[in-house]
Amino acid sequence: MTVVEPEPTPLHTVLGPELGQLFTDLHSEHGVRFHFGARLTEIAGHDGMVLAARTDDGEEHPAHDVLAAIGAAPRTALAEAAGLALVDRADGGGVAVDASLRTSDPDIYAAGDVAAAEHPWLGTRLRVEHWANALHEGPAAARAMLGREVSYDRVPYFFSDQYDLGMEYSGYAPPGSYDQVVCRGDVGKREFIAFWLSEGRVLAGMNVNVWDVTTDIQRLIRAGARPDPEALADPAVPLTELATA
Ligand SMILES: Cc1cc2nc3c(=O)[nH]c(=O)nc-3n(C[C@H](O)[C@H](O)[C@H](O)COP(=O)(O)OP(=O)(O)OC[C@H]3O[C@@H](n4cnc5c(N)ncnc54)[C@H](O)[C@@H]3O)c2cc1C
Numbered sequence: 001m002t003v004v005e006p007e008p009t010p011l012h013t014v015l016g017p018e019l020g021q022l023f024t025d026l027h028s029e030h031g032v033r034f035h036f037g038a039r040l041t042e043i044a045g046h047d048g049m050v051l052a053a054r055t056d057d058g059e060e061h062p063a064h065d066v067l068a069a070i071g072a073a074p075r076t077a078l079a080e081a082a083g084l085a086l087v088d089r090a091d092g093g094g095v096a097v098d099a100s101l102r103t104s105d106p107d108i109y110a111a112g113d114v115a116a117a118e119h120p121w122l123g124t125r126l127r128v129e130h131w132a133n134a135l136h137e138g139p140a141a142a143r144a145m146l147g148r149e150v151s152y153d154r155v156p157y158f159f160s161d162q163y164d165l166g167m168e169y170s171g172y173a174p175p176g177s178y179d180q181v182v183c184r185g186d187v188g189k190r191e192f193i194a195f196w197l198s199e200g201r202v203l204a205g206m207n208v209n210v211w212d213v214t215t216d217i218q219r220l221i222r223a224g225a226r227p228d229p230e231a232l233a234d235p236a237v238p239l240t241e242l243a244t245a
Pocket residue numbers: 075078111112113114128129130131132134158159160161
């Protein structure tokens with residue numbers, strides 16, 4: 001199988017190059033060939049049968065089946081017809097909501113994949129396409145509709161299982177937002193936690209085949225902790241001790 005990917009690694013826009021490489025290696029070991037830095041331009045075939053996929057760098061990749069996994073666009077037609085403020089597609093798209101999940105119409109709320117919500121302490125607007133976000137935003141929007149004080153401030157979270165690698169990611173640290181990646185555990189064995197830091201502050205963490213640490217990772221992020229990187233990398237130092245650093 002060949003994967004055509006415009007970015008330099010899989011999951012690059014979320015994990016950056018350092019940890020994206022982990023997923024390149026993982027899939028390569030399972031026989032996947034990557035073609036990075038290129039976009040699909042054409043599917044060539046004959047008599048209704050696919051023969052090849054072509055990319056914008058002039059390469060041709062022989063193929064009989066093509067799977068287009070190019071992301072999802074939020075369906076905002078109803079919101080647009082209702083005159084609600086939307087977010088530009090270039091900025092992630094979706095229906096603009098404040099931290100209480102209220103749209104530009106005070107009587108209409110939005111939650112889940114379609115909602116681009118102002119995050120109260122990340123200082124940015126986020127549209128999260130993950131199960132956990134949809135699960136938690138719905139009840140939060142309902143509370144706001146009932147007149148309760150709501151500020152949806154959960155740490156962004158997602159999980160993924162790929163072959164025998166299971167991971168959970170908490171926080172928000174796209175490439176460009178962090179200046180250091182610290183790992184604790186055995187990266188070679190794929191049993192570790194990676195942390196993304198900016199000026200020493202923990203922005204995000206990903207546990208790979210290490211479990212029951214999400215609460216501790218999220219505590220570090222929420223606390224704005226600036227732990228000593230050596231202690232952060234040392235599995236003998238409990239994460240709970242570092243949240244106050
Ligand atoms: C292939 C795939 C794999 C995924 N894997 C993971 C995973 O491993 N982990 C994870 O955390 N998340 C995963 N997700 C994401 C997760 O499925 C979504 O985040 C979640 O389903 C979002 O819930 P939602 O209710 O916001 O939106 P949806 O589940 O998309 O529900 C929105 C509903 O609104 C309907 N609708 C749209 N327009 C209108 C309209 N005008 N009127 C009425 N109804 C309308 C749609 O038909 C749809 O049924 C995956 C998603 C996909 C597609």
